[in-house]
Amino acid sequence: HGEIDFKEDAKFSQHLKKGEAVSEFAMSKSIAEQRQYLPIYSVRDELLQVIRENQVVVVVGETGSGKTTQLTQYLHEDGYTINGLVGCTQPRRVAAMSVAKRVSEEMETELGDKVGYAIRFEDVTGPNTVIKYMTDGVLLRETLKDADLDKYRVIVMDEAHERSLNTDVLFGILKKVAAHRRDFKLIVTSATLNAQKFSNFFGSAPVFHIPGRTFPVNILHSKTPCEDYVEAAVKQAMTIHITSPPGDILIFMTGQEEIEAACYALAERIDRLTSSTDKAVPKLLILPIYSQLPADLQAKIFQKAEDGARKCIVATNIAETSLTVDGIYYVIDTGYGKTKVYNPKMGMDALQVFPVSRAAADQRAGRAGRTGPGTCYRLYTESAYLDEMLAAPVPEIQRTNLGNVVLLLKSLKIENLLDFDFMDPPPQENILNSMYQLWVLGALNDVGALTDIGWKMVEFPLDPPLAKMLLMGEQLQCLDEVLTIVSMLSVPSVFFRPRDRAEESDAVREKFFVPESDHLTLLNVYQQWKSNQYRGDWCNDHFLHVKGLRKAREVRSQLLDILKIPVTSCGYDWDIVRKAVCSAYFHNAARLKGVGEYVNCRKGMPCHLHPSSALYGLGYTPEYVVYHELILTTKEYMQCVSAVEPQWLADLGPMFFSVK
Ligand code: ADP
Numbered sequence: 253h254g255e256i257d258f259k260e261d262a263k264f265s266q267h268l269k270k271g272e273a274v275s276e277f278a279m280s281k282s283i284a285e286q287r288q289y290l291p292i293y294s295v296r297d298e299l300l301q302v303i304r305e306n307q308v309v310v311v312v313g314e315t316g317s318g319k320t321t322q323l324t325q326y327l328h329e330d331g332y333t334i335n336g337l338v339g340c341t342q343p344r345r346v347a348a349m350s351v352a353k354r355v356s357e358e359m360e361t362e363l364g365d366k367v368g369y370a371i372r373f374e375d376v377t378g379p380n381t382v383i384k385y386m387t388d389g390v391l392l393r394e395t396l397k398d399a400d401l402d403k404y405r406v407i408v409m410d411e412a413h414e415r416s417l418n419t420d421v422l423f424g425i426l427k428k429v430a431a432h433r434r435d436f437k438l439i440v441t442s443a444t445l446n447a448q449k450f451s452n453f454f455g456s457a458p459v460f461h462i463p464g465r466t467f468p469v470n471i472l473h474s475k476t477p478c479e480d481y482v483e484a485a486v487k488q489a490m491t492i493h494i495t496s497p498p499g500d501i502l503i504f505m506t507g508q509e510e511i512e513a514a515c516y517a518l519a520e521r522i523d524r525l526t527s528s529t530d531k532a533v534p535k536l537l538i539l540p541i542y543s544q545l546p547a548d549l550q551a552k553i554f555q556k557a558e559d560g561a562r563k564c565i566v567a568t569n570i571a572e573t574s575l576t577v578d579g580i581y582y583v584i585d586t587g588y589g590k591t592k593v594y595n596p597k598m599g600m601d602a603l604q605v606f607p608v609s610r611a612a613a614d615q616r617a618g619r620a621g622r623t624g625p626g627t628c629y630r631l632y633t634e635s636a637y638l639d640e641m642l643a644a645p646v647p648e649i650q651r652t653n654l655g656n657v658v659l660l661l662k663s664l665k666i667e668n669l670l671d672f673d674f675m676d677p678p679p680q681e682n683i684l685n686s687m688y689q690l691w692v693l694g695a696l697n698d699v700g701a702l703t704d705i706g707w708k709m710v711e712f713p714l715d716p717p718l719a720k721m722l723l724m725g726e727q728l729q730c731l732d733e734v735l736t737i738v739s740m741l742s743v744p745s746v747f748f749r750p751r752d753r754a755e756e757s758d759a760v761r762e763k764f765f766v767p768e769s770d771h772l773t774l775l776n777v778y779q780q781w782k783s784n785q786y787r788g789d790w791c792n793d794h795f796l797h798v799k800g801l802r803k804a805r806e807v808r809s810q811l812l813d814i815l816k817i818p819v820t821s822c823g824y825d826w827d828i829v830r831k832a833v834c835s836a837y838f839h840n841a842a843r844l845k846g847v848g849e850y851v852n853c854r855k856g857m858p859c860h861l862h863p864s865s866a867l868y869g870l871g872y873t874p875e876y877v878v879y880h881e882l883i884l885t886t887k888e889y890m891q892c893v894s895a896v897e898p899q900w901l902a903d904l905g906p907m908f909f910s911v912k
């Protein structure tokens with residue numbers, strides 16, 4: 253039952269009949285040979301020539317052609333690092349780390365020595381660093397300290413086609429830097445052909461094309477829409493594994509939960525098959541990848557599977573263009589991805605699952621044709637592809653909250669944001685909305701200029717509400733406690749919930765619950781870890797991710813460095829801590845309506861306690877709560893909730909609330 257039926261692609265069959273051999277190159281070659289095999293290598297000298305002759309160059313090349321890993325090295329080899337750094341920005345953290353690691357191997361240097369990376373709260377560079385990979389957010393923050401970015405000789409703005417919010421803002425800023433500094437070079441790279449727009453923005457900068465080297469991909473659409481794409485993807489992967497010739501599989505899903513579910517189901521089915529047959533079942537190496545996965549596990553996707561085994565990578569859209577894995581012959585595309593969108597009904601950002609764009613779907617399919625002719629199984633119909641998907645994704649700047657960007661641009665003395673040189677200006681309504689939220693938090697005054705609080709908030713690499721919480725912690729003399737909460741909110745969840753021990757881990761987790769607050773629960777976890785000498789075995793015993801907690805500890809100390817003031821503690825008077833939380837999140841206040849059901853005080857939409865919340869677990873339902881964010885899954889769930897007094901809402905958010 254429920255077998256997926258795919259349409260045949262006649263053109264491709266012909267291709268195969270022509271007898272195209274499956275090439276088996278990459279794995280057996282040395283790193284130096286692999287470098288020379290990349291498409292970009294064949295145009296190395298021409299490319300460097302164009303860069304010498306122009307200040308800004310746009311480079312276009314297929315994913316996997318070598319833009320990210322080679323360009324920086326070529327620039328280094330061509331002498332650009334004699335008097336400055338070569339910086340390369342990435343929209344994604346995972347990509348910055350993983351690519352820096354690869355390039356450090358290619359250059360035979362320790363990561364953090366000649367080649368390093370910087371992401372928020374993690375700087376792995378040193379005095380010898382000449383090539384620095386970083387997220388676009390990190391470079392954006394560096395412009396706060398050094399508007400002309402004097403330490404960089406060249407910036408490569410990688411993955412420009414992604415049009416991430418920070419990259420879009422950097423476009424405007426780097427254009428100015430280029431105008432100020434004759435010695436500065438800017439290279440913009442794109443995996444797709446929309447490069448003309450970038451070229452136009454930089455006054456008709458030359459566009460350099462890297463010749464492609466790709467194999468045909470047979471694209472098969474599902475004949476009928478599929479109900480459960482996780483199940484369908486798992487089934488398809490199993491079918492490929494059992495019946496198709498060698499070649500690795502790449503599955504595109506939307507996020508961590510689905511990916512874990514799919515990996516689990518795959519492992520289980522392989523097990524079941526193994527125990528139900530005498531025949532040898534070929535090995536399947538199942539590898540998840542998503543942004544919150546620990547770095548050492550992320551690196552595994554590049555590992556070669558042992559002989560006779562097949563690799564199956566289950567990824568988010570990170571594997572669309574940011575990371576290239578060789579040896580993929582089969583792509584399974586669910587057709588969905590998660591996107592952050594500003595939801596005007598809720599007045600806030602929400603991560604939502606959407607159909608991907610046609611451009612993204614084509615990128616995904618292309619991943620199967622890197623090493624030889626491949627196959628892409630689309631778990632959606634051809635008419636969905638043609639009629640329902642957008643041609644290209646909407647730039648992030650057009651669809652998200654701009655709080656951080658507004659704060660940053662204001663601090664760069666850009667008075668009128670509507671005048672900033674945006675490639676695609678955000679809707680005016682979006683800018684005004686974000687300014688309003690900053691005004692509500694006290695970061696902007698009535699004429700839209702930064703207040704003292706606003707200036708202080710810019711210092712922190714945090715979303716405005718979290719920065720506000722820290723500043724309130726200082727004022728209310730509970731900085732120690734608030735620092736911990738903010739740090740815990742800045743790392744992936746520390747709670748570990750293995751599928752096969754779910755009940756046991758839930759029971760342990762419940763012991764940490766503070767009835768009136770998830771924020772205080774996080775504080776409680778951290779403090780108990782601290783009083784157990786920050787021990788790793790203690791974490792294991794309590795179903796906590798030790799790496800997450802260590803990261804929180806590190807973030808904490810970095811935030812403390814920025815604060816440069818002594819910490820104050822309120823001891824166990826945790827009501828004050830909740831008040832600091834309230835000061836940052838009163839715009840997300842909700843009032844009790846029914847059992848476990850709340851309504852947002854300002855917008856009136858329903859919001860629910862999540863089953864993982866301490867309040868839910870202990871059945872405590874206070875009249876008023878504030879929450880960190882709203883997550884849309886099957887319902888609108890409040891994430892990280894704290895009970896608050898109505899009086900606090902009136903005191904801290906007088907523009908919204910008053911006590912009758
Ligand atoms: P582009 O940026 O043009 O998409 P990249 O420079 O990222 O291309 O990739 C070039 C090659 O380097 C690819 O074949 C890819 O598989 C390989 N590569 C990149 N990162 C790693 C890594 N961490 N381990 C092994 N190979 C890698």
Ligand code: MG
Binds near residue numbers: 319321410573574
């Ligand atoms: Mg790249």
